[in-house]
Amino acid sequence: MLHSPPKAVNDNFATVPSPAIGLTPPPLTINAPAERDAAIDMQDPEVQTMNAMRFNILETQIPTSILPEARHVLENVPSTDRYEAAKKALIQHFEESQRSRLHRLLADMNLGDRKPSQLLAEMRRTANGAMTDLMLVDLWIGRLPPYVQSAVLPATKDSEDKIKVADAVMDSFALYHRTGPYQSVSEVRNGEVELLTHQVNQLSQRLEEGRRTVGNLRQTNRWEHSRPRSQFRPRHWANSTARNPDFEICSFHGRRQGNSTPSPSS
Structure with a gap:
């Protein structure tokens, strides 16, 4: 024998009695069935017991390597719906740890x-x-x-x-x-910098030596130009000497010879 659908069902919402657990669930809206299921779970003692059991199982499944880090997260979850709250808190915490690891990969590892x-x-x-x-x-x-x-x-x-x-x-x-x-990488770059610095110092030393050499040459040239020149014989003296090679008598003997010429009275 077919039964007719409940009279309370219409296009917008329905109220379905739940004699099995003795609860009347909230009205079901077509656009939000998940909220209705969550409200039912919050009212059901068996669901609350199941959440507590799932939370206890979650604690036992946490690896011992991260248990000290996760313990303070589990201690701060609310007393109701502990499993879902703990799951969300753990996921959020270790997502932040993952970002820290990625930052270490990008910045700190050499x-x-x-x-x-x-x-x-x-x-x-x-x-x-x-x-x-x-x-x-x-x-x-x-x-x-x-x-x-x-x-x-x-x-x-x-x-x-x-x-x-x-x-x-x-x-x-x-x-x-x-x-x-x-x-x-930093050591290689430091070695290149040291090599370049040494080469620059050598070039600077060579330039300084070149400046000193040029300065010494200029000082020598100035000294040679300022030195008094030696006295040369007049040109006519050189020519007369060249014309008369026997004329090698000094001036003193020349005067003596001139004085020894006999006078007309003698």
């Missing part, structure tokens, strides 16, 4: 004294799935020294091949340039 493969492994552990491996590899390449980047970028798209190339280049560089740990 190569230091490690191999490139060791740096990428730590970046993957820190990201913990928050970034794709392709993004992590691109970020990792930016942390490498320039001479390693130039070798890694043309390599194949396989990240493992890039890692092998990066480690090989760093090993070769360590063999030829230093015997200690690997150089970081």
Whole structure:
């Protein structure tokens, strides 16, 4: 035998009796069925008991590694609907922790004294799935020294091949340039700056030596121009001497010879 639908049902809302649990649920609006289900759960003692059980199960499922961090979150959840409140609070808290990890990936992680493969492994552990491996590899390449980047970028798209190339280049560089740990990007840049500074100092020293040499030459030229010139014999004296090579008598003997000429009276 068919039963007719309840008279209270119409196009806008319905009130359905619930004799099984002895409760009258709130009116059902067609546009908000979820709110009605939540209101029923809040009134049902069995649902409240189930929420408490789910909250207790949630506490037992939290890993011990994050339990100290999650404990203060669980202690602040309300006494009603504890499971849903705890779930939302934990998700929000660890989303903030994930943002902190990403910030550490972007700002704080450098190569230091490690191999490139060791740096990428730590970046993957820190990201913990928050970034794709392709993004992590691109970020990792930016942390490498320039001479390693130039070798890694043309390599194949396989990240493992890039890692092998990066480690090989760093090993070769360590063999030829230093015997200690690997150089970081900042150390390489500092070495380049020191080399440029040394070259600039050498050029400055050479320029200063050149200035002193030019100054000495100018002083020598001024001294030579200011020195008095030696007295030369007159031109007619040189010519007369050239015409009469026997004329080599000094002036004293010349006067004596002139005086010895006999006078007309003698």
